[in-house]
Every structure is written in C-alpha cells, then in structure tokens.
Amino acid sequence: MTSTSPSPAANGHGVAVVFEGMHRWYGAMHALNGLSLEIAPGELIALLGPSGCGKTTALRALGGLDEVDEGTILVDGKDLTHVPANKRNMGIVFQAYSLFPNMTARDNVAYGLRLRGVDGVTRKRKAEETLDLVGLGQQASRYPHQMSGGQQQRVALARALAIEPKVLLLDEPLSALDAKVRRQLREEIRRIQIMVGITTLFVTHDQEEALAMGDRVGVMSAGRLEQIAAPTELYDRPATAFVAEFVGLTNRLKGVAGDGTVDVLGTHVPLLGGSAGPGPVTALVRPEAVKLTPEVGAAARVVAVSFLGSLGRVQVHLPDGDLVVAQVAATDVTDLPPGTAVRVTVVPAPVFAVAS
Amino acid sequence: MSGSVSTELGAAAPGGGALLNKPRTAGRGRRTPRGQTAARAAVLVLVMGYLVLPLFAMVEFSTRGDVDPVTKTAGRSLQAFADIFGYPNLVEGIVTSLEIAVLTVFGMLLLLVPTMVWTVVRVPRMRRVIEFLCLLPLAIPAIVIVVGIAPVYRFMGQNLGAFGSSALTLTFIDIILVLPYSYRAIDSSLRAIDTATLADAARSLGAGWPRTIFQVIVPNIRGGILSASVLAIALVLGEFTIANLLSFNTVQVVIYLLGKRDPFVSVAVSLLALVFAFVLLFAISRFAPGAVNRGQRAAEEPAK
Numbered sequence: 001m002t003s004t005s006p007s008p009a010a011n012g013h014g015v016a017v018v019f020e021g022m023h024r025w026y027g028a029m030h031a032l033n034g035l036s037l038e039i040a041p042g043e044l045i046a047l048l049g050p051s052g053c054g055k056t057t058a059l060r061a062l063g064g065l066d067e068v069d070e071g072t073i074l075v076d077g078k079d080l081t082h083v084p085a086n087k088r089n090m091g092i093v094f095q096a097y098s099l100f101p102n103m104t105a106r107d108n109v110a111y112g113l114r115l116r117g118v119d120g121v122t123r124k125r126k127a128e129e130t131l132d133l134v135g136l137g138q139q140a141s142r143y144p145h146q147m148s149g150g151q152q153q154r155v156a157l158a159r160a161l162a163i164e165p166k167v168l169l170l171d172e173p174l175s176a177l178d179a180k181v182r183r184q185l186r187e188e189i190r191r192i193q194i195m196v197g198i199t200t201l202f203v204t205h206d207q208e209e210a211l212a213m214g215d216r217v218g219v220m221s222a223g224r225l226e227q228i229a230a231p232t233e234l235y236d237r238p239a240t241a242f243v244a245e246f247v248g249l250t251n252r253l254k255g256v257a258g259d260g261t262v263d264v265l266g267t268h269v270p271l272l273g274g275s276a277g278p279g280p281v282t283a284l285v286r287p288e289a290v291k292l293t294p295e296v297g298a299a300a301r302v303v304a305v306s307f308l309g310s311l312g313r314v315q316v317h318l319p320d321g322d323l324v325v326a327q328v329a330a331t332d333v334t335d336l337p338p339g340t341a342v343r344v345t346v347v348p349a350p351v352f353a354v355a356s
Numbered sequence: 357m358s359g360s361v362s363t364e365l366g367a368a369a370p371g372g373g374a375l376l377n378k379p380r381t382a383g384r385g386r387r388t389p390r391g392q393t394a395a396r397a398a399v400l401v402l403v404m405g406y407l408v409l410p411l412f413a414m415v416e417f418s419t420r421g422d423v424d425p426v427t428k429t430a431g432r433s434l435q436a437f438a439d440i441f442g443y444p445n446l447v448e449g450i451v452t453s454l455e456i457a458v459l460t461v462f463g464m465l466l467l468l469v470p471t472m473v474w475t476v477v478r479v480p481r482m483r484r485v486i487e488f489l490c491l492l493p494l495a496i497p498a499i500v501i502v503v504g505i506a507p508v509y510r511f512m513g514q515n516l517g518a519f520g521s522s523a524l525t526l527t528f529i530d531i532i533l534v535l536p537y538s539y540r541a542i543d544s545s546l547r548a549i550d551t552a553t554l555a556d557a558a559r560s561l562g563a564g565w566p567r568t569i570f571q572v573i574v575p576n577i578r579g580g581i582l583s584a585s586v587l588a589i590a591l592v593l594g595e596f597t598i599a600n601l602l603s604f605n606t607v608q609v610v611i612y613l614l615g616k617r618d619p620f621v622s623v624a625v626s627l628l629a630l631v632f633a634f635v636l637l638f639a640i641s642r643f644a645p646g647a648v649n650r651g652q653r654a655a656e657e658p659a660k
Contacts, residue, residue: 063556063560064559064560065556065559065560084559085556085559085560086559086560086561086562086563086564087562088560089562090560091560092556092557092560094553094556094557096550096553097550097553098550098553098554098556098557099557100554100557100558100572100575100576101549101576102575102576111558111561112561112562115561115562115563115567116562156557159557159561160560163561163562169560
C-alpha cells in the first residue's frame, strides 16, 4: 500500500480519524485484513472498491454498527473501538432510504436533537435551518413517501448533519438515484461538506463519484487498502496492478521492460515503481495515452467508434491481433470511420506493467 | 433495411383481414365474461350462504319468543340476550376470558416484538429458527399440549396459592397458541419496512435499543401489531379445548355448560362473541395504520 499525507482541514472544524490494523472475519471471509488509514480533520476520504472488498464494513465499524475483531479506531485521539453506535456521535447517510416513515422531514431531522434533550423550539428551528442547508426548507412537513429518492437522501443528509456529528459517514448514498440527480447531489454534498468542514468517509463503488468528491481516494481490495492518494495521483500513478486496472480504463499491451522503461508499440515509456520487469511484460496503458494517426498502408485498422459527447472512443485492431482502445477528441471521431488504416503510438507518460 | 420493412408490412397485410373478424372475437369475448360473472356470483352466493346461514339460524333461534296459544306461532324476543346477566357464572366467564385476552395480547407483544426486531436486525440467520418455533403450535394438537402441561398446572395449583389456581394462568398457554398467527402478522409488517436500516439510523442518531424499538420500529409496524392483537383476542375468546380439559371456566366453557340448561342464552352469547370478533376484524381492516398509509400512497404521487 502507498499513501500520500492527509491534507489539512478545510476550515479546521473536523476531527482526525485513525484506523489501526483492523481485522474483521465473517466466518471464513476476511472482510477487513489489517486495514490502517488516517483521515485528517475536515478531509473527505472516498473508499472505492468492488463489492465485497470491505469498504462498507470499514464504514460500519467506524459508525459502531459492526464490531471489529482486531484493531483500533481513534477519533479525535479517543479510542472508540468498543463504544456503542448510539454513543459515538457519528452522522450516517445510508444507501437504502432510511428516513423514519412515520415522521415528517422536520421530525426526522429533529429526532437526533430530541434524543440529546434539545428543547422543542430550538429543535424545530435547527431542523428547519438544516433542511434549508440542503435546499428542502419548503418540504419540512412532508412525509418520506411524499418525497422523491433524491429529496429523501437530502433529508437523510440534513438529519445526519443536524446532530453536529464528529464524523460524517456516507454509505453509497447516491447509488439508488438516477444519473442526473446523482451528479447534482454529489456536488451538493461536497459543497456542504466543505462549508461545514466535517471529516467525512464516503464509500462508493462508482469511481467517477470517488474521484470527483474525494480529497483522497482509497482503493480497497479483499479487505486491504491497495492505495490511497489524491485522485490525480491515483489515476496517473497507480501503485499496484489492481489500482491501475480498477480505476479508469486500461489497455493491456505487450511490451519489453528494461532499465526503468518499457517498449510499447515502438515507444519507450517510463515504468512506474512496483512494475514487473525486466523482460516481456504487459503494460497497462490509458486510452488517452494512445494516439491514432490515419495513414495509408498502416497495418492497424479502426473497428468501431463510440461518440460520447465531449470525446470519442475508437477501437483499433492491431496487426498482432490485439484490440486497443484510444480516446480521441470528439471532433476527430468523423475522421476515423471503421476500416480506416491508422498508425498507433503511445504517449511517453509513465505506465504500470505486470508480468506477462 | 427497407426490404425488411417491406416484408413486415407485407406480413401485416393479412392482419387487415383479421380486423374483419374482430366483431366475432369481441362477441366471444363478451360471452366469456358474462359466464365468468355468473360463475363468480354463484360461488359468492354459496360462500355467503355457508357463512351467513348458521349466523341466521343463530339469530332466529336466540330471538324466539313464546308461542301464541291462539295463533300457534312464535313471536320474536330479546329475552335470551337479557338473561345473559342472570347467569353470574356466564358474566364471570366473559370477564375472565376478556382478562385472559388482554394479558395474552400484552404477553405476546412483549415476547414477539423485541425478539423479532432483534432477530431481523442483529441475527438474521436465526429468522428461520424463530419462525419454526413460532409456527410449531400449529402442528401440536391441543390434547397433546394439555397432557404435557397438566403436571405444571397441578404443581402451580398446589404451590402457588390463588394465582396458581386462577384461570388467568391460561394466559401462558394462550400466548403459545397465538404465536403462529401473531408471528405472521408482525413478520409481514417487518418485511414491509427496511427494519435493519431504520434501526441503524436510529442508533447512529443516539437511540439505545429500547428507543429504537419503541420510537422507531413499533410505530412503523402498528398495522402488524394491531392485526396480531386482534387475532390473539379472537383466538383466546374462541379457545375451548384446553380451558375445558384443565377445568377453567372461560366464556366458551360456560357457554358449553349453559347449552345443556338454557340453549337460547348459550346461542345468544355465542352470537355476541362472533359479532365481537367480526367487529374487531372489520375495524382492523378499515382503520389499521397500514391500510391508511397504503391509501395515502396510492393517492399521492411522489414528487420527482
């Protein structure tokens, strides 16, 4: 695992969170396998990974909803490992709609304050202020079944924030929403998180969401943290083959490694640390690093083109039988119809290589 | 492409001919529903007759008045219903049964609701085991239960004084007897909501388990709890075998004994017990919170 240093708090109101050597078994399944992680005050960490990688288990352990078998959870320097969920003061937004159906939006948001003994007038005022924060001040008297999925998740966010939690935990809160609402809401969550300055752990399997929202993104696999880094570093300088292949699209191209570089499609490309070699390797090359030049007589042929709005993706059949995907500008798509002969080269940006 | 379109259009041409056949098809279509309607009506009449006829017979029997010596015809009278209060044993039996019913409902809810919520939230793999245990009384005949439990009641009667020999101790058996029906009612309500997530949300907001169950889960399964309670009451008020074999005077046992002395009063009480059960069932189907919420949901389209 590699990591970058936690970034400083956005406005200094958050608390630090530390996971130390956390293990969790469910029967034979090792859901958390020595997970260690530091989250700086006010930082938003996105945990990304495939289903069953342990990201939700880590979040639930921090929220006190699941036990850990080994390891320690420190929040603001205090050991919360064995503190029950209702004593941790964590705000959680769940993947499933979790508003209490028998309560209005206002009562849902005020519920945590009621448990803290806040008087009725203050409770109502604070609930309405928090609903205003998420843009639902006018919907305070509505019941959950009278609201859309996006509105329900906004109220759930307001409910989590109203108790002024130490840490905000977001367990795939956008996954049940349609694409447009999802994009809007993720930007809104990020805006509010920066405004409030709360330390946040965000769990998702959607890499676009993770890269767009996280100060840092942690990629998990089989209960372990493969890499945690800023989104750009994670994308450009993956530390392991799993990260290189899981985050973004990659082409697996044959090459020969030696002396810190790999020869791919006739270009010497620098190798990232941890890569295989020397000798024959498979280089993991991003589609945007593949360049296509129409050239009469070239051996490679365009086989398919996808227009994606602001850009295009072109599938090219190489002479050795391999298929490579290149990302091109949308304006170039019309110049590369299927059947076009193209010369394929690779931009000499660092790549990760695995043994062939 | 255009070729395939032409083919489809060509293939569609015979369909125009099919249009000419439409009235015949429609005619057959009309005849079939009419036949179905008649069949449905017949079934409805048969079922209603099966259910209503005995009730009608009970009403007819319990309201028979004295025979007029001149006309030789019997008049109508509510004397049998008024006579109910002339049998202290009967009134006592009714009160006892109602007390047992109330205690059974409380006991059943206290036993089932926390257990089922806990099972769903914390140990979902135990759900099948709990379900099996709760449904078990369905498979055990009442006589077997009595034979098994009689020594316990004998012990209680000899060693626990007035409480041990009280008919209210039937509550313990009745709680077990109502488990299969009450379990089903509460279980369907718990399945209708995301119990585990609601419990997690409540706990993360600072609620302990008692608050989570009674402030968050219970209000959202009120319909199931009400159904379970009504079923329990109906079952307790109708339970005869065990009470009779253990020699406790509940309303059903007293009705049975009274039937040998004054069949008119006996049938009048039975009729009232049935009406009471019907009113309860009607109330639950009409006024249960679940029914209201379903109505609201159907009426109000969620905002998009």
